[in-house]
Amino acid sequence: MMYWNDGGMNGWGIGLMTVTMLLFWALVVLGVIALVRHLGRPAPYGPTTPVPPPAAPPVRPDPEQLLAERLARGEIDPDEYRSRLATLRGGADDPPASG
Template identity: 80%
Template sequence: MMYWDDGGMNGWGIGMMTVSMLLFWALVVLGVIALVRYLGRTAPHGPAVSPPPAAPPPARPTPEQLLAERLARGEIDPDEYRARLATLHGGVGDPPASG
């Protein structure tokens, strides 16, 4: 008995081999992409921790508080303190005491 194709592959065999090879390489490429994405997602130094919320800025002192601080530091005398405080509250201020 004589074989015409000598035991070789026909068109279907070559086609199936080509499709299976393409599927194999597609799975390899997709596996590498999935691995890179997985490793890129995990932080190398542990999980990311969000910083604590910032403290609100300190409240600004009122003008009266600033005047009191200047008086306490000795920058102004009590008469000047009273005159400036009266000016802040809408008064004209006491004239300097003579005598």
């Protein structure tokens, strides 16, 4: 029996092995890239996307509290505060006499 090339590979075998290895590593690299891109992208819908709770309506302070805040900020003087407070409470339009 005669063995060609002493049982080693010829040019076609080396070329085919080189092309096959290049294709294999290209597929591995492309697979890793595809996996990283898929895992890095957030899901647009589904149970993993948190849904923010509905916003509570703002709480409005009562008119007497607003009037007291205006007095504290200095927007109105104490006489005007007493007059407006009496009006809010349904009392007389004239402020009580202070003495």
